[in-house]
Amino acid sequence: MHALEISNFTKKYGERTAVDALSLTVEPGEFFGFLGRNGAGKTTTISAITGIGKITSGTISIFGNDVEKNYRQARALVGLCPQEFNVDIFATIERVLWYVGGFYGMSTVDRKKRIAELGRILDLESHMEKKFAELSGGLKRRVMLARAMIHDPKLLILDEPTAGVDVELRHELWKYLREINAQGKTIIFTSHYLEEVEQLCQRIAIIDAGKIIVDAPKSEFTKDGSTLEAKFLSLTQKKS
Amino acid sequence: MNVIGLKTFVAREVQRAFRVYIQTILSPLINALLYILIFGVVVGSTIQSVGGFSYIDFVLPGILMLNLINSAFSQTSSSLYFQRFAKHIEEILVAPLSHMEMIAGYVIAGVARGLIVGLGVYVIALIFSAATIAHLGLFILYTIAVAVIFSLLGLLVALWAQNFEQLSILSVFVITPLTFLGGVFNSVTMLPSSVQTIALFNPFFYFVDGLRYAMIGVREGNAMVGWMVIIGLIVLCGGLVWRLFTIGWRLRT
Structure with missing residues (x-):
């Protein structure tokens, strides 16, 4: 296949x-x-x-x-990391990932675990409570990747x-x-x-x-x- | 069915509304307080009674309905339009959510915001000893049904609008005038006889009239006609929204 x-x-x-x-x-x-x-x-x-x-x-x-x-x-x-930053720019990183994980049907426990894991891997841990609009270009790209990867x-x-x-x-x-x-x-x-x-x-x-x-x-x-x-x-x- | 997806959708929409609570919750409550104070207490004290009820009792269902309609409509119209404008609608389009789940998510959030504001107005009215509920079941039914209609209308406008100005057109030119002409502040019998017949063709009259019956137990219109109008509008708007989501009109490229 x-x-x-x-x-x-x-x-x-x-x-x-x-x-x-x-x-x-x-x-x-x-x-x-x-x-x-x-x-x-x-x-x-x-x-x-x-x-x-x-x-x-x-x-x-x-x-x-x-x-x-x-x-x-x-x-x-499928996970998509698009060219444009198509994110709610007023939401915090944690919320962006939380909601998208939910859209994919992930349970609360799984989402918590996955957000922590991606935060560690993509070095986003200290930025989780920041709003997307407040991030640098590089961090925004990492968030986009984390979002695409949230449901593995x-x-x-x-x-x-x-x-x-x-x-x-x-x-x-x-x-x-x-x-x-x-x-x-x-x-x-x-x-x-x-x-x-x-x-x-x-x-x-x-x-x-x-x-x-x-x-x-x-x-x-x-x-x-x-x-x-x-x-x-x-x-x-x-x-x- | 993607239950977690739908619950998350609703939670996100409601939390988005609370993120700007001054605009979404506080502002309509202050509006309602002023209406109750000026029209209900100040002006109302000079009016003997309307249909055997104090003016504040008579006018309160209309004020509640006015704020409920605006809140439900604003919730869905601004949310979907802004998501289209900022392109984060794509976040939802790529997710395993059906069209029906997307529509339900928006509408449930619209109804929730309408009911939160409606409840707030009711609490304010309690302060002025003006809040009564004659038929609780009907009160719940009317508020939810009307909030559903305006949540759906909000979605239609959000899909149609190409800019922020168009987003407010329906609200300014249709919803607000028809609500005021629908008997929010006056009994239909206070109108000239020729206008009374026209008023019966205004669907907003049935929304206010229905809620007034649920709250103070008096109605001026025909209940059956009122429910036909409400159900008809839910079916019409719901069908149209579902069709537009299905074909991806102004949602999918």
Whole structure:
């Protein structure tokens, strides 16, 4: 069973086609890089996977659960760390995590335990009573990751999780992501920092103008001595 | 059913309201206190009686209903609109909650805030020895039913509104005028005969009239028509909200 299976997914906004018959699979335990320029269709695809966006046609399933027909099961298996800070900025960190854990049906005891655990792992313990609006950019990113992880999802989708994060924290996040991936968590990772994609991901797909233009193991991108960045530029510029 | 999810949803909404309690709880109570003081006590002392009741007794159900309506409506409209505006509605959209659970979460919180404010108004009225309840069961039924209607209306407006100004349009141009014209401060018999017939087409008249009956045991309208209006509005607004949530209108991209 695939961790994620997208078959002929098309998304239209009126007459404009944002994603065109996209098909893709991600295997359990994979660290998968999903790349594309701004407006290529990455976030639109992620929105459809997670339930934020509507599907014009095609199907998407997560560990065998259709995201529309079996949305409850499908959503319970996914954690999303989005590009934007879509949080109640006046709520404290503890409350943000508490409520989201509750939405996923976690008991009071489990939530308490998990919040303490994530606070320790992501070094948020001393900030739990602060409001989201009071945090620095790096801390906000960590909260977003903690929120995505609160229900311990099998599939973690990270949409540019390191944007605006300093080098030190970025390295800490990489370390943590490698650890959870080694423990079996499937990760879909998007970023405009291609060196981190190169460092972290095992397989990479590039989307351009709503279509997958390449989907291959990381080694394929760099086998001729090239870098991922050079390959990415040559592929996306050729198409445009 | 995601029971923990729904309970958390309601808790979050209610706690959000209490986070700004001056605006959400205290402000309508001060409003009610002023209405009771000015219209009930000061003006009321110059009015002999309305339908055999002191003016403050007569006017109190209307004041309670006015605040209950505004509180339930504001709770859901401001909450959902702000969540759309700040995009943290996505937090709910990605969660394993059904459309019905989402709607129920908003509505229960709207009803809760309406009832908390309603209870506060009742307590204030007790201070002025004006609070009576003739039919407790009906009192509970009317307050909950009307709060449900305005919680649902709040959701509709929150989905429709594209900016903060539009959010207040229904409240300013529909809810407030119709509530005042629905017999909050006066008996329908005080109106000119031609206007009396028009008043019977104002659904707010039945909300106030029903609650007045529950509180002081006197009504001016037809109870059956009143309940048909209330149930009809719940079904209509509820159906529309459910449909819009299902298709993700202005919720899902």
